[in-house]
Amino acid sequence: RQQLTKGEKDLFDAGVELPASYRAAMTAMQNFSPKTLADEAAIGDWLAVLEYSGGKKTAGMRAQIGLEMRAGTDRLIAYRRISAKSLVVGFADDRLIPVQQCREVAAAIPGARYVEIADTGHFGYLERPDAVNATLVEFLAS
Structure with a gap:
């Protein structure tokens, strides 16, 4: 998870814009259960939503990545x-x-x-x- 967060930080800081279809697929693979991913109708709808709704980089997104970078802190x-x-x-x-x-x-x-x-x-x-x-x-x- 730390490496994934570091990669997201590097992509963000480099200004990399992933194609919407790829970004949506990666978001789905990381965040949905195998059951949802196996449901063609459900995942098709979610992929459409994810493709349409994401992609814009904001200061809030970068701040969240910064918090995740510190996630190793034992709370x-x-x-x-x-x-x-x-x-x-x-x-x-x-x-x-x-x-x-x-x-x-x-x-x-x-x-x-x-x-x-x-x-x-x-x-x-x-x-x-x-x-x-x-x-x-x-x-x-x-």
Whole structure:
């Protein structure tokens, strides 16, 4: 993941503009679950959205890359001081934030609840919005 982030930083800083179709395909491969990627109709729709919606480079995007470059910083000790009721949601097929990391965060926060949603990648909230929303509503209602 560190190398991917470094590559994204290098592309951004060099002003490289990837073809929209390639950028959309790479975004889909990195962020959707194998189940969604195998669904021809669903992934076709998502590829169209990704191709249409992305590509413009902004200062906010560059700042996000900068934050990701520092992602190696261990925050688990700080998370032990969180006293608010907390929910950590893991997406089962997430390649960018693997469920093991989500479990570690949940274990570090006193009393945190961990829920893992099947058949979801990093864009799990888009792939299975009903399951994600039900999880959030149930947590907030408890």
